[in-house]
Amino acid sequence: MRSERSVYLMVGTFFFLIMVIYFLWSGEASGTIMLFAAAGLGIMPGLYLAWWARRMELRPEDREEATLAEGAGPVGAFPGNTIWPFVFGMGAALTGLSLVFGVWLAVIGLAFIISTVLNVTLESRRGGAV
Amino acid sequence: MTVIEEEIGHPGGEVHHEEQPRGFLLWLTSTDHKIIGKNYMYTALVFFIIAGAMAMLIRTQLFAPNNHFVSQQTYNELFTIHGSMMLYLFAGPFAFGGFANYILPLQIGAPDMAFPRLNALSYWLYLTGGISMLLGFFTASGAAAFGWVSYAPLSSATNSPGAGPDLWIVSIMLVGFSGIFTAVNLVTTTVYLRAPGMTMFRLPIFVWNMLVTAILILIAFPVLTAALIMLYADRHLGTHIYSVAGGGMPVLWQNLFWFFGHPEVYILALPFFGIVTEVIPVFSRKPVFGYKGLVFATLAIAGLSTGVWAHHMFTTGTVLLPFFSALSLLIAVPTGIKIFTWIGTMWGGQIEYKAPMLFAIGFIAIFVMGGITGVLLASPPIDFATHDTYFVVAHFHQVLLGTTVFAGFAGFFYWYPKFTGRMYREGLAKIQFWLAFIGAAVTFIPQYLLGLKGMPRRIAVYLPVDHYTTLNRISTIGAYMMGLAFALWIVNVWVSWRRPIPASGNPWDGHTLEWATSSPPTHHNFDRLPPVRSARPVWDMNHPEFADYKTSHSGQAADRERQQ
Amino acid sequence: MGLGIVRSGKANAGVGMHRKVKLRFFTMRNVNIAGLVLGAVVLSSCNLPTFWAYKGATTQGQNEFHLWQGFIITAIFVAAITYGALVFAMARFRKRGDQVPKQTHSNIKWELIYTIVPVLIVIGLFAATFVSEDKIDAVSSHPALRVTVVGFQWGWKFEYPGGVTVVPKGSTYPTLELPQGETTTIKLLSNDVVHGFYIPAFNFSRYALPGVTNYFDFTPTKAGEFSGKCSQFCGLYHAEMLFNVRVVSPSQFSSWLTSQQQKVTA
Numbered sequence: 017m018r019s020e021r022s023v024y025l026m027v028g029t030f031f032f033l034i035m036v037i038y039f040l041w042s043g044e045a046s047g048t049i050m051l052f053a054a055a056g057l058g059i060m061p062g063l064y065l066a067w068w069a070r071r072m073e074l075r076p077e078d079r080e081e082a083t084l085a086e087g088a089g090p091v092g093a094f095p096g097n098t099i100w101p102f103v104f105g106m107g108a109a110l111t112g113l114s115l116v117f118g119v120w121l122a123v124i125g126l127a128f129i130i131s132t133v134l135n136v137t138l139e140s141r142r143g144g145a146v
Numbered sequence: 147m148t149v150i151e152e153e154i155g156h157p158g159g160e161v162h163h164e165e166q167p168r169g170f171l172l173w174l175t176s177t178d179h180k181i182i183g184k185n186y187m188y189t190a191l192v193f194f195i196i197a198g199a200m201a202m203l204i205r206t207q208l209f210a211p212n213n214h215f216v217s218q219q220t221y222n223e224l225f226t227i228h229g230s231m232m233l234y235l236f237a238g239p240f241a242f243g244g245f246a247n248y249i250l251p252l253q254i255g256a257p258d259m260a261f262p263r264l265n266a267l268s269y270w271l272y273l274t275g276g277i278s279m280l281l282g283f284f285t286a287s288g289a290a291a292f293g294w295v296s297y298a299p300l301s302s303a304t305n306s307p308g309a310g311p312d313l314w315i316v317s318i319m320l321v322g323f324s325g326i327f328t329a330v331n332l333v334t335t336t337v338y339l340r341a342p343g344m345t346m347f348r349l350p351i352f353v354w355n356m357l358v359t360a361i362l363i364l365i366a367f368p369v370l371t372a373a374l375i376m377l378y379a380d381r382h383l384g385t386h387i388y389s390v391a392g393g394g395m396p397v398l399w400q401n402l403f404w405f406f407g408h409p410e411v412y413i414l415a416l417p418f419f420g421i422v423t424e425v426i427p428v429f430s431r432k433p434v435f436g437y438k439g440l441v442f443a444t445l446a447i448a449g450l451s452t453g454v455w456a457h458h459m460f461t462t463g464t465v466l467l468p469f470f471s472a473l474s475l476l477i478a479v480p481t482g483i484k485i486f487t488w489i490g491t492m493w494g495g496q497i498e499y500k501a502p503m504l505f506a507i508g509f510i511a512i513f514v515m516g517g518i519t520g521v522l523l524a525s526p527p528i529d530f531a532t533h534d535t536y537f538v539v540a541h542f543h544q545v546l547l548g549t550t551v552f553a554g555f556a557g558f559f560y561w562y563p564k565f566t567g568r569m570y571r572e573g574l575a576k577i578q579f580w581l582a583f584i585g586a587a588v589t590f591i592p593q594y595l596l597g598l599k600g601m602p603r604r605i606a607v608y609l610p611v612d613h614y615t616t617l618n619r620i621s622t623i624g625a626y627m628m629g630l631a632f633a634l635w636i637v638n639v640w641v642s643w644r645r646p647i648p649a650s651g652n653p654w655d656g657h658t659l660e661w662a663t664s665s666p667p668t669h670h671n672f673d674r675l676p677p678v679r680s681a682r683p684v685w686d687m688n689h690p691e692f693a694d695y696k697t698s699h700s701g702q703a704a705d706r707e708r709q710q
Numbered sequence: 711m712g713l714g715i716v717r718s719g720k721a722n723a724g725v726g727m728h729r730k731v732k733l734r735f736f737t738m739r740n741v742n743i744a745g746l747v748l749g750a751v752v753l754s755s756c757n758l759p760t761f762w763a764y765k766g767a768t769t770q771g772q773n774e775f776h777l778w779q780g781f782i783i784t785a786i787f788v789a790a791i792t793y794g795a796l797v798f799a800m801a802r803f804r805k806r807g808d809q810v811p812k813q814t815h816s817n818i819k820w821e822l823i824y825t826i827v828p829v830l831i832v833i834g835l836f837a838a839t840f841v842s843e844d845k846i847d848a849v850s851s852h853p854a855l856r857v858t859v860v861g862f863q864w865g866w867k868f869e870y871p872g873g874v875t876v877v878p879k880g881s882t883y884p885t886l887e888l889p890q891g892e893t894t895t896i897k898l899l900s901n902d903v904v905h906g907f908y909i910p911a912f913n914f915s916r917y918a919l920p921g922v923t924n925y926f927d928f929t930p931t932k933a934g935e936f937s938g939k940c941s942q943f944c945g946l947y948h949a950e951m952l953f954n955v956r957v958v959s960p961s962q963f964s965s966w967l968t969s970q971q972q973k974v975t976a
Binding site: 218219222291292293297299300305390394395396397430431432433434435436437438439461462463464467468471472475476478479482483485486489490492493494495496497498499507510511514515518519521522525526527528530531533534535594595598599600602603604605606607608609612689692694 | 762763764771773774777778781782785788789792793795796799800803804805806807809810811812813814815816817820821824825828829832835836838839840842843846847898902903904906908910911913914915916917919920921922924926937939940941942943944945946947948949950952
Binding site: 042046053061079082092094101104 | 172175176177256258260267269273275278309312313315316319323336337339340342343346347348358361364365369378382398401405445448452453455465466469670677679
């Protein structure tokens with residue numbers, strides 16, 4: 017976790033420095049705001065990872081001498097085949113295209129999206145693939 | 147060597163060992179990163195072929211002065227969609243949707259991406275986004291015709307009416323969200339799903355580059371999406387964010403766009419730098435030279451790339467020239483480090499010139515020239531003289547074609563056995579390389595000269611008195627050579643599909659974990675993993691006498707041992 | 711397979727390899743420094759090749775041209791070193807047997823060289839840029855002439871003092887008349903979309919950007935006709951948004967301007 021934290025914090029701090037220099041030198045608003053946001057997008061995840069790094073013991077993937085046996089056990093629950101990402105994708109695309117072709121497309125698109133939300137929740141609760 | 151392989155627990159319990167659906171249904175429903183990765187890759191390559199065909203039409207139009215091969219309106223649509231497809235639909239998705247999706251979990255020893263369903267969703271958003279962009283050609287007013295940068299106020303409702311530009315906006319938003327979701331997936335996977343012992347400084351460079359790319363995507367794409375929403379609002383909801391008449395600022399679009407656009411260039415380039423850094427060590431039979439330097443160079447590129455957006459705006463007269471010039475020039479340093487690192491990796495090796503290695507070296511050769519002309523353009527006075535001319539066109543085509551196409555095909559051929567379990571035809575691939583490499587030189591070097599003679603970019607016609615004709619003809623012939631090269635690639639894939647030569651799990655004597663499993667890998671990737679004791683676990687396993695963990699990090703201690 | 715034998719003999723000679731590396735280190739640094747020095751020399755002389763660029767028909771354009779020469783000579787040196795190293799490595803280290811080569815992970819000295827030398831080059835390039843940028847961007851407070859240039863879809867309008875305007879007529883492109891040897895300040899505007907006011911022979915372009923007024927100076931040094939173009943894509947007939955530039959002696963210019971002014975009042 018510590019290296020991951022450092023990656024984010026280094027990048028974020030660098031953006032912050034650039035922002036300060038840019039603001040003092042140019043006084044231009046849009047760039048300063050964008051650099052501020054960029055710095056935030058580096059520092060926020062960095063602080064999150066730092067928060068965990070302080071509280072977690074080193075994981076097997078953080079220790080150079082860890083053996084594979086230490087990493088044994090479930091890594092996580094991975095879903096099987098499911099149609100719902102496809103349905104959600106079509107719904108999102110139709111909703112997006114409603115910006116071009118009219119609101120009626122959004123109605124169909126949102127129906128797809130809502131049905132996905134319901135079904136994926138149920139799918140997860142059943143614990144895996146449909 | 148006592149234990150080479152150990153049992154690892156099967157992730158996810160027993161739920162997933164049911165029958166896989168086949169064919170079309172598998173394509174629709176799979177959440178396996180390998181299938182999604184292949185979907186991404188083949189879709190991106192189809193878009194590449196379509197956009198490449200558009201490039202052929204563009205070059206045909208420019209073959210002669212005052213040519214009427216296509217109308218000016220069609221020409222404008224063609225170069226707009228050529229650029230948009232190559233940048234948004236091919237280069238990025240090919241790398242972080244295709245290669246990263248397939249290879250990154252394998253290289254870190256993970257069973258899948260962290261969010262498989264989100265991963266599938268990104269693919270569908272990408273596919274529908276791509277189709278939306280092409281739909282523009284079938285609308286009454288044609289596709290978008292304002293360049294891939296879509297400068298305000300040319301992209302306003304008055305200057306570019308019709309559904310084509312709206313489709314372009316929606317398309318890029320969908321593709322943008324797909325990129326953001328993929329980036330979230332890549333970061334989470336890299337942080338949480340590494341194999342035991344796979345510390346951050348043992349990650350393959352490809353994974354490092356993808357991690358940094360993902361960080362950049364998460365910073366850059368939201369800016370683009372916000373800018374596009376404001377553009378849509380200007381077009382249809384009566385806002386005046388980019389129009390002078392309502393008190394807005396057109397140049398704000400340029401600021402927002404390039405704040406996305408310049409990191410985007412590195413989002414496109416870094417994954418391919420990663421690919422090259424995988425290919426060169428394997429075919430030189432050496433580890434990466436200067437691993438840590440390379441990692442910090444990548445981070446430095448990421449940091450600097452966000453501070454250089456206005457070097458695309460030197461001639462607007464609204465930007466702080468010295469600041470952006472200095473940062474842009476500085477990017478040359480980490481980029482140079484990378485190039486010397488690759489040469490350093492080859493230095494003292496046993497280089498085998500298989501197709502992936504040829505493409506990787508072709509990439510370096512083309513990229514060095516594109517990179518050096520980029521340094522010239524980072525100087526505002528030189529940019530004043532060459533901005534928006536073919537000099538710039540040649541520069542970014544060398545950079546982007548060098549990375550996405552040459553490094554991309556290096557990766558394609560390198561991992562093709564892993565993707566399919568079959569070998570490609572070496573001879574055909576080598577002919578493809580030479581055609582493409584010579585073709586690229588013949589296409590783009592004349593374009594530098596055209597730019598220095600003052601030929602502006604994006605012009606559909608030029609006059610005979612301009613004396614651009616000969617150079618344009620040479621350039622067009624080069625483009626046809628490249629077209630032929632990629633036709634050969636299709637033949638190669640077809641032949642290897644119809645008359646397969648089976649590939650082993652590790653045909654190249656590879657270094658990283660993807661070569662520790664079968665080709666193609668099993669459902670959750672690994673039955674067994676080798677122990678991870680360095681950045682090259684598979685090399686360590688296959689060459690225990692030269693294993694990295696035995697030598698000190700500089701490799702010199704081992705040298706001394708050997709001499710004693 | 712004679713080469714294979716030579717190679718296997720070399721495998722033990724690690725020390726010999728090191729000495730060779732050291733030698734090359736000094737030559738490489740020297741070449742780089744030579745590049746920088748040459749770049750500086752170029753800035754003060756113009757007897758070098760043009761490297762395919764225009765020499766610049768204004769004092770501003772000539773400044774840019776000298777910077778270009780300095781940059782491209784540096785670029786050629788850097789390219790020669792990089793391509794040289796690449797081609798040498800490709801030829802010298804191609805596969806000659808099945809033995810595993812020395813597994814070199816890093817070499818701090820070399821890594822420092824290829825970090826520090828580029829930094830030095832970049833500092834040199836930036837200094838040169840900084841100096842010439844100031845000269846090119848300088849706007850005179852008392853120019854001999856002020857011209858307003860307006861870019862529109864798809865043509866150019868030039869407004870001279872005394873109500874003289876030059877616009878495209880039919881299929882003829884408008885001509886921007888400038889006096890030789892005198893400084894003209896151009897005020898650049900656009901009322902519709904972004905255009906690029908580009909005169910290749912002057913080595914200069916600037917956006918005509920709605921909402922932004924740009925000022926810049928031309929001091930033409932050479933009489934003659936030059937072509938001008940729109941460099942920034944501006945819609946359907948972008949390719950045909952051309953103009954001409956004619957640089958004439960100050961006396962010819964003032965008689966032209968007077969005759970035009972008389973036409974306006976008449």
